[in-house]
Amino acid sequence: MTLPDRSALSRRDYLRTLVAIGGATALSACVSESDEIDVPAGTDDPDSLPERQHAWNDTLTRDDDGNVKPPEHHVLVPLSLVGEPTDERRAQLEDALRTLERAYEWSNDGLVFTIGYTPAYFDRFDEPLPESVALPNPEPLAAGEDPAFDEFDAVLHLASDHSQVVLEAEEGLFGDHDELNGIEIETDLSGVFDRLEDQRRTGFVGAGLPAEHTDLSGVPDSIPEDAPFFMGFRSGFADSQATEDRVTIEDGPFAGATTQHIESLDLQLRTWFEQDSQSMRVRKLFSPAHADDDRVGEVGENLSASNGLTDERIDATAADARTRGVVGHAQKAARARDDDGPPLLRRDFNTVDGDAPGVHFLALQRSIDDFVRTREAMTGADLDVMPANNGILSYIFVTRRGNYLLPPRSLRALPRANPQ
Ligand code: HEM
DSSP, rough: OOOOOOOGGGGHHHHHHHHHHSSSHHHHHHHHTTTOOOOOOOOOOOGSSSSSSOTTTTTTTTOOOOOOOOOOOEEEEEEEEOOOOOOOHHHHHHHHHHHHHHOOOOOSSSSEEEEOOOOOTTTTTSSSOTOOOOOOOOOOOOOOOEEEOSSSEEEEEEEESHHHHHHHHHHHHHSSOOETTTOOOOOTTTTTTTEOOGGGGEOOOOTGGGGGGGTTTTTTTOTTTTTTTTTSOOOGGGGGGTTTTSOOSSSSSTTTOOEEEEEEEEEEEEHHHHOOOOHHHHHHOOHHHHHTTOOSSSTTOOOOOOOOOOOOHTTHHHHHHHSSBBOOOHHHGGOOOBBBBBOEEEEEEEEGGGSOOEEEEEEESSSSHHHHHHHHHHHHSSSSSGGGGGTTGGEEEEEEEEEEEOGGGGGGGGOOOOOO
16 A cells, blocks of 8 residues: 655645555554654443443534534444354454443544444344334435445444544554554454445545645635635534434334434535635525625634524525525525424535545434435425526535444444344
8 A cells, every 4th residue: 555645745634644545554654643642541431431322422522612523534434244243243343342432532532433234234134123213225315316325234433533543443443453542452343344445435524624635636726725624614503403312213122323324425616616606605505695694704604503594594495596596505404404403413524535525424313214304405306496506416426325223332233123
């Protein structure tokens, strides 16, 4: 494996590139670059961690407006089961995951992670999933898309502010690395899962990180310096996110679980930044009124804990399409809100996998139906507006989709379809 030319990249970009490459050589380059980072140790009592795997918000840091700050580095490791899910393999997987929890604090500075299982994994059991779990096979969700589907067994999502931590955790579980943050690894995942390296996905979130990729032909120089996401604006405001309670399955044997959808998207950033004005970008991403009232700022700095969408603006979506000839992405998607607010907890991140800009749009919701309903609202096939002005639809291209169940921690190791 060839490492990138260190002298051609900023330190942050070099570390990001090492995460994308993965493997032992990338890890050792990363360690020598990360001059003695002090990574906080985990807990001696993993049972003290929350029962929900997706309980990240209480431990993650917040920005000045109180919005959750996602970790900077992400790896999605697709997994294929080596044999049948036996109790011995369950114990081995649980041991290995507990080693991660002992090694790293459950935080941005340490490591947060989840393991999720596909419908294909659960198909091997005689009994179906209980009725309280809605986990259909992934399918195309919009006209014209032809995505590949995640049909392997499971995915491990590793996230940390330190590139060294995500790489080390992955190598500890699947490679030859024998120590995690000073803790000896007694159990890895060999004989339980194979890592599907050709489908490994990586990414990053953080102000200034997208603009470090203007060396790629798909990323224009005009991308704002401080943008945290490729399309140029802040995202993930507290008021437009579901709470962790809202996305949790409450009943049945998988109480405490959630479902996860991963939609991978390629982005047409040159057209986005070079064809449209800033004001048009605000109309298409937020709503026409956001642009009229200059509510957003260059990258969303004028917004705080809300994306500024009022009930009135959300209800005006169809009228905006007709009378203004343009509708906003957030405005459309917000039509899926109900009495409990937005149904999706979005934890998406930027990617340059394949040397092209994209997004791995990862969303948690109580049921995959909540995702489908929100995606339909976002697609806005019902709206009387030309495709180029229908939010961001003409700049995004879906390449993959996957549905997962993230069981509660106590059932995370190779769960049976019906644990009762
Ligand atoms: C490249 C892809 C995408 C980009 C750049 C993007 C960007 C944004 C931005 C900037 C906002 C407004 C800020 C906020 O509310 O946090 C937003 C809101 C939202 N987006 Fe996206 N998004 C993308 C894809 C998707 C997809 C695939 C979905 C799936 C349904 C989605 C669902 C939502 C929802 C539900 C909201 C909040 C609506 C509300 O306020 O209730 N987005 N997005």
